[in-house]
Amino acid sequence: MKLCMIGTGYVGLVSGVCFADLGNDVVCVDKDVNKINLLKKGKIPIYEPGLSELVLKNYKNKRLTFSTDLKKSIYTSDVIFICVGTPTKKSGSSADLSQIYNVASEIKSSVNSFKIIVTKSTVPVTTGDEIEKILSKKNKKKNFSVVSNPEFLREGEAIRDFTYPDRIIVGSNDIRSNRVLKNLYAPLISKGAQYVHTERRAAELIKYASNAFLATKITFINEIANLCEKIGINVEDISIGMGLDKRIGSRFLRAGPAYGGSCFPKDTKAITSTADKFKTNLSVIKSVIKSNENRSSLLLNRVYEILNKKIKNKKITFLGVTFKANTDDMRDSSSLIMIPSLSKKGAIIKYFDPTGYKKEFSRVKNVSNVNTIKESLEGSDLVIVHTEWNDFKSINFKNFIKGKKFIIYDMRNIYSPKKIRNQGFKYYSVGR
Ligand SMILES: NC(=O)c1ccc[n+]([C@@H]2O[C@H](COP(=O)([O-])OP(=O)(O)OC[C@H]3O[C@@H](n4cnc5c(N)ncnc54)[C@H](O)[C@@H]3O)[C@@H](O)[C@H]2O)c1
Known part of the structure; x- marks a missing residue:
């Protein structure tokens, strides 16, 4: 054809x-x-x-x-x-x-x-x-x-x-x-x-309804993770326990930063706007949008707590800045909110992403791109694992320590807390 x-x-x-x-x-x-x-x-x-x-x-x-x-x-x-x-x-x-x-x-x-x-x-x-x-x-x-x-x-x-x-x-x-x-x-x-x-209109709606549903699943588990942090239980146990129910399914039940990317944020907004035009209130999706918009502030607050509210001149490393792994797409990535906000508070930020330099941060004060994981970790006070690239999954942080140890905030839960803490690092993750 x-x-x-x-x-x-x-x-x-x-x-x-x-x-x-x-x-x-x-x-x-x-x-x-x-x-x-x-x-x-x-x-x-x-x-x-x-x-x-x-x-x-x-x-x-x-x-x-x-x-x-x-x-x-x-x-x-x-x-x-x-x-x-x-x-x-x-x-x-x-x-x-x-x-x-x-x-x-x-x-x-x-x-x-x-x-x-x-x-x-x-x-x-x-x-x-x-x-x-x-x-x-x-x-x-x-x-x-x-x-x-x-x-x-x-x-x-x-x-x-x-x-x-x-x-x-x-x-x-x-x-x-x-x-x-x-x-x-x-x-x-x-x-x-x-x-x-x-029929044509149904196909158009299937796409939006699917994306809104997946965004809802992510947001749901992110909120459950907030509760797990307060109670002191592991959100991954909850994900496994829920996901094994075939009616629920295990995918899109991993807690982490706010969902981003070129589809979920815009599509959740667009479907509610279409529904409003047809005088239908999609209240569930509207709360998902709100919850997701609040998520970056929530994780930023956690960063402030981790650093005892002293952000000025703190050296912060971002491992990964794209909205997810295996793409160079920066559209609506939560790093676009977190990095400028930390920079505004006086942090000095280095980031390493396997897809390289991002023009989105070119005008943000005290933000620099480095070409290796090693360079990104040098002299850092806090390492934030923002994107779950495979490149980060087997880092032996001990090999990168010269002098004082940095703190690790693993926003993707890719490391074993026990293993990292046993190496003497202060380690934080999401919902566990
Ligand atoms: N990116 C995804 O993962 C994904 C997945 C499923 C659906 N979608 C949907 O597919 C659509 C495209 O998304 P994308 O991420 O590929 O967008 P994109 O921005 O990567 O690509 C769009 C391209 O269209 C070109 N373009 C715009 N106007 C044009 C014109 N008049 N003539 C010729 N070219 C023109 C632009 O130059 C650009 O290269 C969107 O509606 C998106 O929601 C995207």
């Missing part, structure tokens, strides 16, 4: 290359000329394990191409996937759909044969209806179909998630486009993925 991915970010690039690897001809389009030029030179603009090899393989065999020419790319494609960003609006909590509608307007003038337009971006219920209206201004309804096919891949696991999804959701209001999409996904269905066909 001839496919066009509009927007070559985490979703567009990963799904584009995976579709190409399944034998389709895929053109990945982006308006960012630098990004497309980099990709044409075989350089990958994002960090995602396994992506580089797969892109190079499919680019070399010419199943995958890159372009900034949207019109031409649409002309030559049968199915067009919209994969542009849907961030939160600058004011309010609803999704900013300007990128989606700009793309729809551009597609409007390029429909030269029957086209299936698929939103892979996460878009609020009724967005497909709006795209259909835009396209109808210049095209007969029989010449196109608008479909919702939300993407569920996780950064850091994106290729595996795309190739072996639990389910593929396709929301379309006509049989023809459903048949084409089912055919496109046939190689994944034959490997065990469930294919679920719904």
Whole structure:
């Protein structure tokens, strides 16, 4: 099949290359000329394990191409996937759909044969209806179909998630486009993925409801961790005890910092805003958002307590600053709240992240990036394990001590408290 991915970010690039690897001809389009030029030179603009090899393989065999020419790319494609960003609006909590509608307007003038337009971006219920209206201004309804096919891949696991999804959701209001999409996904269905066909609006809502539910699970266990800290019991016992119940499940039940990333914060806000428009109060999700927003202050308070409220001139190390491991994505990472706040109080901060320097901290006072774990730990008063990179899991802190011992605040519970304390370190973790 001839496919066009509009927007070559985490979703567009990963799904584009995976579709190409399944034998389709895929053109990945982006308006960012630098990004497309980099990709044409075989350089990958994002960090995602396994992506580089797969892109190079499919680019070399010419199943995958890159372009900034949207019109031409649409002309030559049968199915067009919209994969542009849907961030939160600058004011309010609803999704900013300007990128989606700009793309729809551009597609409007390029429909030269029957086209299936698929939103892979996460878009609020009724967005497909709006795209259909835009396209109808210049095209007969029989010449196109608008479909919702939300993407569920996780950064850091994106290729595996795309190739072996639990389910593929396709929301379309006509049989023809459903048949084409089912055919496109046939190689994944034959490997065990469930294919679920719904009406378009339902598919749009499934994505938001799923993300809101996962965010709720994380927030739930984070609050239980707060209680565990007060009572003096281990939240991990609670997670195991709860998670073994098949109705609950063990995933997303690990206590830690506030959830972040490019999806949960914006999607939880957007679903409540959509519901408000439909005069429905999603009070559970609203409290999840509030609880998560308070979480960074709560963990910061713990840092103040650990340092006896003396932050000025304290040397603090951050191990990992991305919102989770195996990605370079900094969007809505809790480190973006914690590091500036500690800097404001006079701390001197060094951070090490396996994906390197982050421009987000370039203007924050007394914050520097270092290239090795060793450099990051030198002279530190407090080491905060912020992201659960494998690189940190086997550090032997004893090897890095010269003079006084630093304190360790393990926000991801990756170390055994007993083992670290036996080495003479003051050690704090979450909910235990
Ligand atoms: N990142 C994830 O893990 C993930 C997972 C599932 C769903 N999603 C959803 O997928 C969508 C895309 O997310 P992302 O993280 O890939 O975004 P991203 O910011 O990484 O990529 C979006 C790309 O679209 C390009 N773009 C914007 N307007 C364009 C236009 N008019 N023409 C061509 N290109 C244009 C941008 O330049 C950018 O490269 C969002 O709705 C997001 O919620 C993301």
